[in-house]
Amino acid sequence: MPPRGATCQHCKEARAVLSRPKTRENVCRECFFAAFEAEVHATITSHGLFKPGERVAVAASGGKDSTVLAHVMTTLNRRHNYGLDLLLLSIDEGISGYRDDSLETVKRNEAQYGIPLTVVSYKQLYGWTMDEIVAQIGNKSNCTFCGVFRRQALDRGAVLVGASKIATGHNADDVAETVLLNMLRGDVPRLGRCANISTGEDSCLPRVKPFKYAYEKEIVLYAYYKKLDYFSTECVYAPFAARGFARELIKDLEAARPLAIVDVVRSAEDFVFAAAAEERLPSPRSCDRCGYLTSQPVCKACVLLEGLNRGLPRLGVSRTRGRQGAPVLEVGEGEAGAGAGAGVGAVPRVAVAEPRAEPRAKEGGQQGGLRTEPGGAVATGAAT
Numbered sequence: 377m378p379p380r381g382a383t384c385q386h387c388k389e390a391r392a393v394l395s396r397p398k399t400r401e402n403v404c405r406e407c408f409f410a411a412f413e414a415e416v417h418a419t420i421t422s423h424g425l426f427k428p429g430e431r432v433a434v435a436a437s438g439g440k441d442s443t444v445l446a447h448v449m450t451t452l453n454r455r456h457n458y459g460l461d462l463l464l465l466s467i468d469e470g471i472s473g474y475r476d477d478s479l480e481t482v483k484r485n486e487a488q489y490g491i492p493l494t495v496v497s498y499k500q501l502y503g504w505t506m507d508e509i510v511a512q513i514g515n516k517s518n519c520t521f522c523g524v525f526r527r528q529a530l531d532r533g534a535v536l537v538g539a540s541k542i543a544t545g546h547n548a549d550d551v552a553e554t555v556l557l558n559m560l561r562g563d564v565p566r567l568g569r570c571a572n573i574s575t576g577e578d579s580c581l582p583r584v585k586p587f588k589y590a591y592e593k594e595i596v597l598y599a600y601y602k603k604l605d606y607f608s609t610e611c612v613y614a615p616f617a618a619r620g621f622a623r624e625l626i627k628d629l630e631a632a633r634p635l636a637i638v639d640v641v642r643s644a645e646d647f648v649f650a651a652a653a654e655e656r657l658p659s660p661r662s663c664d665r666c667g668y669l670t671s672q673p674v675c676k677a678c679v680l681l682e683g684l685n686r687g688l689p690r691l692g693v694s695r696t697r698g699r700q701g702a703p704v705l706e707v708g709e710g711e712a713g714a715g716a717g718a719g720v721g722a723v724p725r726v727a728v729a730e731p732r733a734e735p736r737a738k739e740g741g742q743q744g745g746l747r748t749e750p751g752g753a754v755a756t757g758a759a760t
């Protein structure tokens with residue numbers, strides 16, 4: 377909080393109501409909004425994140441980051457004539473008491489921001505809800521399933537609605553956490569690209585992070601002072617996620633020196649890696665089963681799904697190893713290891729999941745879930 381009676385350091389007129397977490401400047405509400413929006417605009421323009429006429433799916437979970445993203449993207453699109461066709465895309469993982477409530481928020485955001493919403497569910501795509509998966513596998517490793525499935529579901533949903541790009545609400549804290557995690561795990565190849573603001577440029581569905589330099593605390597303050605309608609409860613399965621220790625470390629670093637977050641991000645951007653490290657990344661190819669872009673013959677989602685459908689849920693959980701056997705992680709993968717597709721290359725047809733085999737069905741039984749046909753457009757019916 378600014379000292380009592382402090383004046384805004386930007387306009388020098390209004391009363392300062394907050395100290396910016398990123399810079400510790402004492403500012404009034406309006407100057408804070410203006411500075412926050414101007415910084416996101418600068419990120420978007422300096423990195424050329426969007427082109428006029430693009431149809432952009434804002435990945436909307438109903439949480440603070442993506443709600444603020446939807447609001448700011450709508451505001452900047454109008455203010456600066458980006459010429460973007462924006463829409464909201466939500467994935468319903470099937471987590472009762474969490475996603476069902478947050479989706480209600482996104483439905484209200486649809487009306488509040490005047491951009492259309494599409495919801496795609498795990499149940500439709502894979503034949504399983506996360507609640508059913510957790511009932512099968514327990515609380516350990518459930519984030520692996522959720523991260524892998526969500527990544528692919530967002531791509532499939534975006535293709536379904538004709539979007540050419542996905543914007544996510546990943547913020548500077550998220551990126552810094554992932555940088556630290558990959559460093560601690562010695563995963564040099566992923567360390568080299570986890571701080572990229574755009575990913576999947578070589579596929580037909582790039583992803584961008586307009587909040588890459590925005591601090592989580594500032595996003596919360598923006599939502600608070602703008603009185604945005606968002607859902608603030610943690611995922612009911614989150615207490616079991618393993619990402620927490622890196623988050624704590626980032627928060628401690630921030631408390632000691634606010635610029636630490638952005639410095640971690642910038643350090644990762646400036647890392648120069650030996651060519652050998654780059655070579656360790658497997659070349660992308662299409663999954664033999666569903667056509668999704670992957671580094672392995674069968675994508676991680678199909679492997680996980682097969683395990684579930686065969687009643688052997690741990691089948692695909694063992695982590696792909698990074699450098700020197702370290703497990704790997706990228707921003708946006710949750711607790712998932714690598715091996716999940718990195719986007720969609722040749723876009724497969726997607727159909728609603730077939731009825732799944734009962735757990736412990738005999739080996740080689742119906743895989744269910746993602747039924748695909750090579751090439752061609754996405755079949756309708758996979759989204760509401």
Ligand SMILES: Nc1ncnc2c1ncn2[C@@H]1O[C@H](COP(=O)(O)OP(=O)(O)OP(=O)(O)O)[C@@H](O)[C@H]1O
Nearest residue numbers: 435436437439440441442443465466467544545546
């Ligand atoms: N169920 C979902 N549907 C659509 N997009 C999602 C979903 N879950 C996550 N995302 C996207 O991925 C980003 C990072 O997700 P993460 O799970 O780390 O949540 P978060 O940092 O709490 O973000 P938020 O506050 O937006 O929920 C979100 O900001 C959002 O853009």
